[in-house]
Amino acid sequence: MKHRTNQFLTVPALVGLLAVCVASAVPDAAPDPVSRRDAARLQAKIDRINKNATERRGDVQTPVSEAELNSYLQYELGDKLPAGVKDPWVSILGDGRVSGRATVDLSEVSKNRKASGGMLDPYSYLTGSVPVQANGLLKSKDGVASFVLESASVSGVPVPVWMLQDIVTSYSKSPESPQGVALDKPFALPAGIREIQIARGQAIVIQ
Numbered sequence: 001m002k003h004r005t006n007q008f009l010t011v012p013a014l015v016g017l018l019a020v021c022v023a024s025a026v027p028d029a030a031p032d033p034v035s036r037r038d039a040a041r042l043q044a045k046i047d048r049i050n051k052n053a054t055e056r057r058g059d060v061q062t063p064v065s066e067a068e069l070n071s072y073l074q075y076e077l078g079d080k081l082p083a084g085v086k087d088p089w090v091s092i093l094g095d096g097r098v099s100g101r102a103t104v105d106l107s108e109v110s111k112n113r114k115a116s117g118g119m120l121d122p123y124s125y126l127t128g129s130v131p132v133q134a135n136g137l138l139k140s141k142d143g144v145a146s147f148v149l150e151s152a153s154v155s156g157v158p159v160p161v162w163m164l165q166d167i168v169t170s171y172s173k174s175p176e177s178p179q180g181v182a183l184d185k186p187f188a189l190p191a192g193i194r195e196i197q198i199a200r201g202q203a204i205v206i207q
Contacts, residue, residue, distance in 0.1 A: 038071035045205075052207050053192040062205040066092045069203070082171045084108045086129070094200030097150075099135045106130060106154075109170040130155045134164055140196045146186040 045062050052060045073088050081088065084105035091099045106127055134152035138145060152164040161183070169180035181187075189196070197204040 034067065034071040034074050036071070036075050038065070038068045039075035042068040042072040043076060049191050049193070049205060049207065053190075056192070057207070060207045062207075063202050064205060065202045066090070084129075085171055092198060092201055092203055094198060096137045096139060096198045097135065098138050098198060101131060101133050103129050104132045104167055104171070106167070109167050126154050126157065132164070132167060138196065138198055140189060141194075143189050143192075143194050144186050145189050145196065147183055149183055 042064060045064060045068070049062055052062075069090055069092070073090070084107075086103045088102040089100050093099055106129075110127075132152075132154055133156075135150045137148040137150060139148065140146075149161055149164065152159050152161070154163070154167075165183050168183055172181040173179070192207050193205055195206040197206065
């Protein structure tokens with residue numbers, strides 16, 4: 001049976017949501033430990049979100065903690081992430097802001113673009129598997145969300161928006177989305193989700 005990502009919160013849809021949040025952790029914040037129990041809790045919440053979408057009940061709120069999200073990333077999505085992306089982590093900062101990190105193999109990105117090879121081309125000195133970092137603002141209303149990138153870096157070196165877009169595009173392409181995820185393009189939320197509120201340490205999914 002083919003998944004309809006516009007109606008249900010599936011693994012591909014969740015990966016797509018995370019793709020716009022590949023960003024750095026807060027340096028002074030100690031991350032909560034991940035656990036299979038928290039991963040199972042988030043899976044149960046995803047199932048409930050999908051059920052709510054079919055039952056069309058109004059004003060249902062489902063809180064998702066930072067620990068649950070990162071546990072799910074490790075234990076449930078670890079083997080479903082694109083090859084070349086490792087150790088993702090998302091921090092939920094509050095006031096709409098999210099941040100996270102991931103180790104990314106830039107060789108895969110270079111295959112999909114024409115590098116100039118010049119000294120000003122970041123890909124001429126940033127190669128192999130490197131830490132990718134960024135921070136941004138997640139906005140959502142009436143079933144549509146957008147991500148505003150505030151900062152990004154690769155191996156600690158600040159990079160322009162186009163470079164982060166190259167990375168996200170390369171790793172978010174799929175048969176359903178051959179062009180990949182565009183960072184500056186609004187996207188429809190699945191499963192009848194109307195809004196995602198970002199509080200400190202948790203996201204509140206509103207249907």
